[in-house]
Amino acid sequence: MAKEKIAVVIIGGGLAGLMAAAAAVRQGARVTVVTSGPGTVAMGGGGVSFRELDAEQADLQAAVELFTDMMAAAGCRYQGEITASRLIPNALGGFRQVSLAPAAVWAAGVEDHQEVCIAGWRGWSGFNAQLTAELLNQTAANSGLRVTYRAAVLEPADWINGEFNALSIALQLNDAEQRKKLAALLRPLLKGSQLLLLPFLLGTTTGDQELEEFAAAVGCPVGEMAHMAPAASGLRIYGRLQKYLQRCGVEFRTAYPARLLHFRRNCCQAVVLDTPGRPCVVKADRFIVATGTINSHRLILESLSGRQEVAETVAVNECQQLLDRESRPVAGNLYAAGSLVAGGQGYNGNAFALLSGYKAGRAAAKGDEL
Ligand SMILES: Cc1cc2nc3c(=O)[nH]c(=O)nc-3n(C[C@H](O)[C@H](O)[C@H](O)COP(=O)(O)OP(=O)(O)OC[C@H]3O[C@@H](n4cnc5c(N)ncnc54)[C@H](O)[C@@H]3O)c2cc1C
CATH class of the missing domain: 3.40.50 (Rossmann fold)
Structure with a gap:
């Protein structure tokens, strides 16, 4: 019998979320992107500058290769x-x-x-x-x-x-x-x-x-x-990137924001969408938050011990796991990427979204934890 694919849900469909989707799909995951709208990359020219990033750092070359291959296949070649x-x-x-x-x-x-x-x-x-x-x-x-x-x-x-x-x-x-x-x-x-x-x-x-x-x-x-x-x-x-990812099997749930991530013990179980009427619940094995800073909708982390809102900027560890105020992973299966992550805004915003999205997508598909 064929092995069940790991299910990864990405919350946020900006450049970081789409890059995470591409990386997770390449690792063999079944990917769903839940997004309230397009990301800020749709408002600019799409240029990427690496001026303030260490060009030698691990994963950067691989992230850029995946991105440029994907854009060429999408009919929007990068130079x-x-x-x-x-x-x-x-x-x-x-x-x-x-x-x-x-x-x-x-x-x-x-x-x-x-x-x-x-x-x-x-x-x-x-x-x-x-x-x-x-x-x-x-x-x-x-x-x-x-x-x-x-x-x-x-x-x-x-x-x-x-x-x-x-x-x-x-x-x-x-x-x-x-x-x-x-x-x-x-x-x-x-x-x-x-x-x-x-x-x-x-x-x-x-x-x-x-x-x-x-x-x-x-x-x-x-x-x-x-x-x-x-x-x-x-x-x-x-538009071209989204269509290309759909052709690769990524499912998109657009228009409604996610409002809640539900936890049991040290594990994120499901994301609840803010759909009219009955809320839509999407379950998965692993979750990536890539909700950015400009169009971000409030996202609540809910467990038996209480409720807590995802902060405006968050910290991650080397595996891109989302950290709490004490710098501990919030859950073994919860990752973050993009401008939501501290240091991800500004002149290198797109470069940071590419790199962090790539790392989070790979880590989530493989189940990397520290
Ligand atoms: C006008 C403009 C021009 C820019 N030009 C450049 C440039 O030339 N070069 C550069 O490097 N950077 C540029 N930037 C910055 C760059 O676009 C961003 O830093 C980067 O693309 C951020 O990507 P992201 O995916 O982290 O966040 P975003 O692009 O903000 O994406 C976040 C996504 O999450 C979704 N979302 C938010 N909350 C929820 C929720 N609760 N549930 C579901 N979905 C949710 C949003 O709808 C969106 O799709 C520019 C920004 C702007 C505004």
Whole structure:
């Protein structure tokens, strides 16, 4: 008879939770992700910086390999490496060091002696190509970077229906015909530029193939840069990653937050979801809490000895087991990952989510304990 798979439930479907799901599935576990919504990675560009992490630490290479393999298979290829770094511009005229990024974001990176055309639309209050080009030229000159930015401004197109913002444009650019129309408008504006820069708007479901076809139709590499959240790039990454994990067998229970983890003795038994009417109870062998800090819903740990709320930030041991105030594991089978864990916020948020998610997913699937 086939051996029953270990059941792992992950609470929180941000980057840390999805990475934990990937790692646990790879270890042969049966995985369910319970999440109240997408994580903050869906609001940004998806860039990863390892600047404040020890690049040599155990598991980092393996975590990054799993992540980049998974993103390539999901049709959203990442470029870069742990020890690399590239300056990526943003719409506010700044540059940010990034080690890994989706191909379209990576393409936006600074190259010596490059002439870059930044395209925008007249009358779009959320993005002013002229201002961005001026600010980037100033910052580049102050930082000794030999790159020149110039703006090309399009008239608002009749195919942009509804509100004139990045998300509505991105949603319409999910359609291949609209991308073709935009490419035809942009091509004559290049005038010898080696790179075309756009804010994050090239579709929310588009993949590598569609973006490569778009660049070919424009006639030069196309890069995307950060402006205001939500970002099409993050939505694209998130959607594709979730679909890929579903294809790998991960079950998603979305929309309702978990409100309670139920314990018996030293063991977490089940998670209770805040569903309308009768609460939904999901049992498993092991549990990972990856509820983040920005959209986190209250989560209670309930045992015979009482109730206690999961703190805003928590500590973990080397096995990623969630620790109590006395630094003892709360339960043998309860792990934590992501920005909820102390030290996991800030500039390296995505890098920390990848690494801690990977470690927690593996540990939970294998049953590692200290
Ligand atoms: C606008 C923006 C841009 C950013 N840009 C960058 C960047 O460029 N580079 C970088 O490194 N970092 C960036 N960050 C930070 C980075 O996104 C986060 O640090 C990292 O992705 C955190 O991942 P996480 O999975 O720990 O948490 P989150 O992404 O917050 O995910 C937590 C998940 O848990 C779910 N959840 C919460 N409570 C419950 C509950 N009780 N039950 C069920 N589900 C629950 C939430 O819905 C969410 O899905 C950015 C953040 C923001 C807001």
